[in-house]
Amino acid sequence: MLILDNTQLAIIKERLYKYSGIFLNDSKLTMIKNRIYRLMQETRIDNIDSLLSSIESNLKIQQQFINSFTTNKTDFFREYFHFEDMIDRCLPALFKLNKPIKIYCCASSTGQEPYSIAMSVLYAKKLYGSSTPVSIIATDIDTDMLQKSAEGIYTIDFKIDKFPDWFDINEYFEPIEDKTSSVPLFKVKDKLKSMIAFKQLNLFDKHYPFMHEEFDILFCRNVLIYFKQEDQPKVLSKLIDTLCINGTFYLGHSETLYDLQEKFKKLGNKTFIKIKA
Ligand SMILES: C[S@@+](CC[C@H](N)C(=O)[O-])C[C@H]1O[C@@H](n2cnc3c(N)ncnc32)[C@H](O)[C@@H]1O
Known part of the structure; x- marks a missing residue:
């Protein structure tokens, strides 16, 4: 040792x-x-x-x-209630506004989270008959994770991985032949990839390359826990600045908004609506 x-x-x-x-x-x-x-x-x-x-x-x-x-643990549809809320409440309301929707997923690790967002969006568009353009920006500090995300190749085991009832693997993935792999491998289809821009961003950077209130939906899950408590509100306030009023913020299950919660209406399940700038 x-x-x-x-x-x-x-x-x-x-x-x-x-x-x-x-x-x-x-x-x-x-x-x-x-x-x-x-x-x-x-x-x-x-x-x-x-x-x-x-x-x-x-x-x-x-x-x-x-x-x-970095600790990169993630899963497809992790903490599913956030995707469910997006499909049942958030997206149908945004579709009615008839303007392009922008989603930000920070700390996207190996990509399962932004791809789950993209699948939920495509499913919701079909469900509500919407043709609203939706784009997703996914960032992480870890360049290896960003490369894996961009490749979009995953092992999927239905005995271990949990997927929602509406999930149809053929709709979103294509099997790939790899004789060196002992487990089946799947590649995400281009229709998902084309919705997502993967970029490197350190959440501790002084300024983020986004506009004030640029996003309609913000995912910040299971990353603040790696930071000191006193640093978490500083990161959060930069993130929150990128979310528009009435935008939805999905936070990780063991994370908190500290004093910044006064800017939000609480919906439960770590789901928040921004009500104040
Ligand atoms: C446990 S994963 C969370 C993945 C996903 N959000 C989820 O909930 O499944 C934490 C991610 O945070 C990223 N991370 C850690 N420090 C960061 C920082 N300063 N800026 C951006 N990303 C960071 C790590 O690289 C890692 O991929």
């Missing part, structure tokens, strides 16, 4: 926080050692002090360092 002294450990935690806002507490020692060990293999730098100085001076290695510390 890799040996890290207290100074090296403190540098790793401080750098990760500086670059990404991700905060690791002292209980994460084994995880830190494992991830640094893997990064040393990946970068072929076998001396910890050389690795730490490369992380600061070499942007590619810095990005690999960030990528190696």
